Amino acid sequence: MSRTDRARAGAYGAAACAVAYGSMKLAQALGANALADKDPLPPHLREQLLARDPLFVASHWVLAGAAVVGVLVALATVRPWGARVPRRLLLTITWTLGIFMITRSIGVVGFGFVGDALVLTGVRPPPVEHAALARTLARWDLLLWSPFFLLWGVCWATAGWRLYRRGPHASAQERQDSHGHHRG
Numbered sequence: 001m002s003r004t005d006r007a008r009a010g011a012y013g014a015a016a017c018a019v020a021y022g023s024m025k026l027a028q029a030l031g032a033n034a035l036a037d038k039d040p041l042p043p044h045l046r047e048q049l050l051a052r053d054p055l056f057v058a059s060h061w062v063l064a065g066a067a068v069v070g071v072l073v074a075l076a077t078v079r080p081w082g083a084r085v086p087r088r089l090l091l092t093i094t095w096t097l098g099i100f101m102i103t104r105s106i107g108v109v110g111f112g113f114v115g116d117a118l119v120l121t122g123v124r125p126p127p128v129e130h131a132a133l134a135r136t137l138a139r140w141d142l143l144l145w146s147p148f149f150l151l152w153g154v155c156w157a158t159a160g161w162r163l164y165r166r167g168p169h170a171s172a173q174e175r176q177d178s179h180g181h182h183r184g
Helices: 003-029 043-050 054-076 080-084 087-106 113-121 128-166 172-178
Strands: none
Touching: 003 054, 003 128, 043 054, 043 128, 054 080, 054 087, 054 128, 087 113, 087 128, 113 128
């Protein structure tokens, strides 16, 4: 796979991850469980989430909307109409999302590969009254959420790298060629 193809795959991958995440949040907003019980939240927040607290329902709607915007941003990095969006804005968004999601997946803020491993190995034991739940949620995070956010973050970073490599002064023809269109 060529470098251009990998970069395009990153943008389409970021869009696909946004669709998956947004679909889950939309389903949750509409009342479905859709993995809500696997969300690695502290017990008091988890109870609010599962009880469909109005703030959590509202957050699902906001996150579903943000996912739609994410799809558009990801596609703007590879589609010809994206050339109308300021390049710096796209670079800022793609790199910020990529770094945030990769950081979340690694777990320097608590959840992620590191945090989950610390809980599961007993290095950072959870409160006794929630130990079983904490280990279950750490397994789910380790096997589902952290890899998902790592993939999504790498896709965003790859899309950002494509924009960076393309340069600010790419000609209209270079932009078209980078989108897979060729002069006949």
